[in-house]
Amino acid sequence: MKVSRQKWSSNFSEWFDRVLSEAEIYDYGRYPVKGVGVWMPYGFKIRQNIINLIRRLLDETGHEEVLFPLLVPEDLLRKESEHVKGFEREVFWVTKGGEEELELKLALRPTSEVAITFMESLWLKGYSQLPKKFYQIVSVFRYETKATRPMIRVRELTTFKEAHTVHMTYEEAAKQVEEAVQIYSKFFDTLGIPYLISRRPEWDKFAGAEYTIAFDTLMPDGRALQIGTAHHLGQHFTKAMDYKVTKADNTSDYPHQTSYGISDRVVATVIALHGDDHGPVLPPSIAPVLVVIIPIPAKDEQTQAKLLEFARQINSTLNSAGISSVLDGSDERTPGEKYYYWEMRGVPIRAEIGPRELDNDTVFLKRRDTLEGKSVKRDELVPAIRETLATIQKDLAERAWRDFKERVKRFEDIQGVKKYLSERGGIAEVPWCGSETCGLKVEEEVQARVLGSPLIPNGEGKCVICGRGAKNSLRVAKTY
Amino acid sequence: MKVSRQKWSSNFSEWFDRVLSEAEIYDYGRYPVKGVGVWMPYGFKIRQNIINLIRRLLDETGHEEVLFPLLVPEDLLRKESEHVKGFEREVFWVTKGGEEELELKLALRPTSEVAITFMESLWLKGYSQLPKKFYQIVSVFRYETKATRPMIRVRELTTFKEAHTVHMTYEEAAKQVEEAVQIYSKFFDTLGIPYLISRRPEWDKFAGAEYTIAFDTLMPDGRALQIGTAHHLGQHFTKAMDYKVTKADNTSDYPHQTSYGISDRVVATVIALHGDDHGPVLPPSIAPVLVVIIPIPAKDEQTQAKLLEFARQINSTLNSAGISSVLDGSDERTPGEKYYYWEMRGVPIRAEIGPRELDNDTVFLKRRDTLEGKSVKRDELVPAIRETLATIQKDLAERAWRDFKERVKRFEDIQGVKKYLSERGGIAEVPWCGSETCGLKVEEEVQARVLGSPLIPNGEGKCVICGRGAKNSLRVAKTY
DSSP: OOOOOHHHHHTHHHHHHHHHHHTTSEEESOSSSTTOEEEOHHHHHHHHHHHHHHHHHHHHTTOEEOBOOSEEEHHHHTTSHHHHHHHGGGOEEEEEETTEEEEEEEEEOSOOHHHHHHHHHHHOOBGGGOSEEEEEEEEEEOOOOSOOBTTTBOSEEEEEEEEEEEESSHHHHHHHHHHHHHHHHHHHHHTTOOOEEEEOOGGGSOTTOSEEEEEEEEOTTSOEEEEEEEEEEETHHHHHTTOOEEOTTSOEEOOEEEEEEEOTHHHHHHHHHTOBTTBOOOOTTTOSOSEEEEEOOOSSHHHHHHHHHHHHHHHHHHHHTTOOEEEOOOSSSOHHHHHHHHHHTTOSEEEEEOHHHHHHTEEEEEETTTOOEEEEEGGGHHHHHHHHHHHHHHHHHHHHHHHHHHTEEEOSSHHHHHHHHHHTOOEEEEEEOSOHHHHHHHHHHHTSEEEEEESSOOOOSBOTTTOSBOSEEEEEEOBO | OOOOOHHHHHTHHHHHHHHHHHTTSEEESOSSSTTOEEEOHHHHHHHHHHHHHHHHHHHHTTOEEOBOOSEEEHHHHTSSHHHHHHHGGGOEEEEEETTEEEEEEEEEOSOOHHHHHHHHHHHOOBGGGOSEEEEEEEEEEOOOOSOOBTTTBOSEEEEEEEEEEEESSHHHHHHHHHHHHHHHHHHHHHTTOOOEEEEOOGGGSOTTOSEEEEEEEEOTTSOEEEEEEEEEEETHHHHHTTOOEEOTTSOEEOOEEEEEEEOTHHHHHHHHHTOBTTBOOOOTTTOSOSEEEEEOOOSSHHHHHHHHHHHHHHHHHHHHTTOOEEEOOOSSSOHHHHHHHHHHTTOSEEEEEOHHHHHHTEEEEEETTTOOEEEEEGGGHHHHHHHHHHHHHHHHHHHHHHHHHHTEEEOSSHHHHHHHHHHTOOEEEEEEOSOHHHHHHHHHHHTSEEEEEESSOOOOSBOTTTOSBOSEEEEEEOBO
């Protein structure tokens, strides 16, 4: 059997919806509130493994986990004017408690900069307490007016990991943004997710930021998806809230801040990018089940009993070795039905055990990603599985990066970009003079969105709009 | 130094507020929304360890974790009429998205019976899929009109673990309630929290339940606190939502349900019950730090350097042994200040290392609960600490149970109850005829609340109100 990625790429949207539902990951569109989903048990485990991964990376780098209230009073949200402008059209408001009208409207947090800055001003008063790095993993809410899509554009983002840091100087905060970029790079690498890191253009930075660095990937349909952002907030919020910190020389000043976030989109991307026509292929780094053991029925009962016992032993060998495995030994489904079921759940390795394996004291291993199989001696099973898992992990990332790189193309003229993005999608890079006018013109001409520019400027070529010498490249794509 | 519990018991409320703030557990009353708190890093870790404990117990017993939306549409919440009556005065309502009025008000979930039943009706259609046990750990919201108190009576309960199960018959659901009671018993036992298990009276059962079983403990001020409940929901919700399941004989029927929950109150109780005048004493089962190592400064620099190196080795020995420890080696605070700091954080064991310990190759261990110290040879340190932790764990539970049992008293007349509850607090048990009239009369007479009755009826004595023969005991207490 050969891997086919026909349906996966040619009708990604349908593929994705079907996988979420059939693999019992995320029930979307049936709960009677628009734009929210339900995490089902299998999906919850995938999500939890991804959360544990980012938690570990953040804990290792001195971030401290906290939990802030969901409700943000209107006056607090309005403290930073740029910020509220960026969000106010999308805020859900609580206006009633029981039968009473509330005196002050309460926002369901769209993000937590103001709430956290408010508490920081009570907690962190002296320079010796800085730098400080907090994070929380919570639901945030956006009253989206655009078309919603499961996990990708929702009204309740259930997996919003937001980090918030405080520093004495602009430079330290800038370094923190670099650390965030490193952490996210490591995180996406562990998930085998390819990305471009861009500095968002001035006209599309976070509301209330000095600048925004963003991670974008490409979905199978060729549209770019923002999967992580890191913002240098400067003194915007601390000034707006009149929050000062005492310095070593006993004077005081507004501290600098950063914030950076990822969301449910990471889960969507892991599922989407490694897929094929059989469903998703979960990277071993986060798969809830690494190996599914499927007994192939024997003709006589005695062999069948031995075979099941063999399968049980294999299962317990794997579990003792710390390899999460499941034995699917029920009689109610045929092996074929079981294959389908576990392929749809993206389990990296299938271990088949039939009469032949019983005779030869072997197990037949099948890789979910390549659909290739091989026979392994029982006493070599654990190392063989470990090696295969490592190979799958590596190969998934390599294939995803290869797909990705093929679709990031440089153009010297706007017509080429237009044609490219409307035909296949992808990300186009063009030379750019650096002016907002020309940047917006690019968006208008190609009917797509500017993602921004590389962090290390590339001054080659001439601006595709005005023809002046380029100051940097501009990346542009159709986006979600 | 002797353990004193004077301040702890005589002014518990002040003690509790001070501990939450000084130990940096939970910032309450400063965030500008009434009745909500902020989990600070140390408190977050305590909370997380408690969550991990209940997660493990639920996973082991076949519960599957899920995540449902926060928002419940008004018409869905109104499906079960008893239920909504019980909650509607306490519901926060979202009525606006951006500038738009929503067509249908959305409730911030006060609990999730209706939301979960709605999805179960889509997921679980045949008897072979039952029983099914879900749980989630989420924030729920109550627009409390009573005085709020940190963790104990809040408007955002951030640590609401709610389990929801579906069964084919009434009896199976009743058995599930028993399982829930067993799980919670184990959970509270691991936390050293004493409790009484009562069947709540008819007039105080969960809104929409057949019956409610509750766990109550006593706070140091003698008031009872409900810390867990399990409800047999019968077919109330499935009938209200017209949710039927196909049975083996191909007919169909409304399934039976249960739900059971615990909240932030568990964290409050762990902190409150094991405290003394120095602060809380965390049970080793959930303490984020088990051992704090404090070097006692030497007079000369050379000894000091050796001493610090010794302390570092001890720290790494403990960490290698899987014992979570912290070395507080900073020069900025005196040992006395450090003692105070870590006692206030309830760390079970303090390991002091000074010139004498260096000379003798020993470590001086001090128990947080008894404040007793002893010298331990370095090569016996790990087993000694393991043993001491186990002893502390056991002793904390025993002391808490002893305190608790002393305050649960049986009375044969209502005057005794009245006097007892108004003087010291505690729980009073009286003989009861079983009638609601007499039950409510007890509440009125003693100005306290009926907790309910033992699960195994105790028919001794005569009803304290009407004098008829008792059918069971009635438990009554001043409550939170």
